[in-house]
Amino acid sequence: MRGAVSTADTKIVADGLHFAYRSQEREPVVALTDVSFEVRAGELLCVVGPSGCGKSSLISLIAGLARPQQGRVLVNGRTVRGPGADRGVVFQELGLMPWRTVNGNIGQGLEIARVPRARRDEVVARFVAMIGLGGFEERYPHELSGGMKQRVALARTLAADPTVMLMDEPFAAVDAQTRVTLQKDLLRISMQTGKTIVLVTHSVEEAAFLGDRVMVMTRRPGRVKEIIDVPIPREERDYDALAHDEPFNALRVEITNSVRAELW
Numbered sequence: 001m002r003g004a005v006s007t008a009d010t011k012i013v014a015d016g017l018h019f020a021y022r023s024q025e026r027e028p029v030v031a032l033t034d035v036s037f038e039v040r041a042g043e044l045l046c047v048v049g050p051s052g053c054g055k056s057s058l059i060s061l062i063a064g065l066a067r068p069q070q071g072r073v074l075v076n077g078r079t080v081r082g083p084g085a086d087r088g089v090v091f092q093e094l095g096l097m098p099w100r101t102v103n104g105n106i107g108q109g110l111e112i113a114r115v116p117r118a119r120r121d122e123v124v125a126r127f128v129a130m131i132g133l134g135g136f137e138e139r140y141p142h143e144l145s146g147g148m149k150q151r152v153a154l155a156r157t158l159a160a161d162p163t164v165m166l167m168d169e170p171f172a173a174v175d176a177q178t179r180v181t182l183q184k185d186l187l188r189i190s191m192q193t194g195k196t197i198v199l200v201t202h203s204v205e206e207a208a209f210l211g212d213r214v215m216v217m218t219r220r221p222g223r224v225k226e227i228i229d230v231p232i233p234r235e236e237r238d239y240d241a242l243a244h245d246e247p248f249n250a251l252r253v254e255i256t257n258s259v260r261a262e263l264w
């Protein structure tokens with residue numbers, strides 16, 4: 001195994017990943033090369049890097065929606081060969097079903113898994129409460145704000161109880177204020193549920209506020225440039241206080257400079 005060390009505490013291992021998009025007509029586009037890293041159980045790893053460096057491709061490889069040409073991804077010690085119930089994905093495009101209510105959308109995965117009705121209702125109610133959508137259970141997606149829809153998508157993934165959550169720019173489509181609220185929600189929910197989370201974002205602020213570590217990728221073909229520790233316990237992260245926190249601001253500048261150096 002190159003560069004990535006697997007231990008009992010390791011949830012995800014990316015080991016020497018090389019991934020190119022191939023088509024008949026064009027030259028292959030190498031999205032990722034020699035990508036190795038690991039994510040510990042319960043960790044929240046944020047991934048940043050210049051546009052087109054392969055962040056979404058990396059999420060697809062961990063999700064099993066695409067296969068690397070070289071290397072492998074291990075989740076819970078098993079090689080990923082396709083999508084699986086151990087991994088839940090939250091995309092920017094939410095994929096909510098417009099004809100189903102909030103409850104119906106959140107319970108979708110449980111229904112597919114044939115979880116009995118009573119148990120399903122119990123789980124759905126728990127996550128409706130967790131995301132603060134009590135009173136909106138019977139509303140349809142078109143009756144909800146962007147932030148509320150994003151919460152439903154999050155709850156739907158959580159309700160299926162994956163051990164790993166993969167989030168690709170989950171808050172990119174909402175306004176700045178809602179985004180901050182959703183970030184605070186995710187921080188709280190991540191601590192309540194203990195999920196292992198990989199979150200791709202364009203926002204260095206978001207990465208530093210949410211991540212236990214921030215992985216900076218190089219320009220395409222994406223490699224791991226560096227992984228930066230955020231040495232502030234998640235439970236101590238107060239959004240407003242951090243805005244005036246010197247060490248935190250220095251960290252933000254460090255990450256920003258690291259990403260900037262990769263821009264063309």
Ligand SMILES: Nc1ncnc2c1ncn2[C@@H]1O[C@H](COP(=O)(O)OP(=O)(O)OP(=O)(O)O)[C@@H](O)[C@H]1O
Nearest residue numbers: 021029030031050051052053054055056057058220
């Ligand atoms: N289906 C595809 N076919 C060919 N090339 C693709 C395809 N999807 C993505 N690419 C290319 O692969 C590279 C990596 O794409 P990817 O979407 O993973 O990057 P990203 O870091 O998520 O980008 P962004 O930050 O802009 O969302 C880009 O150069 C992109 O143009």
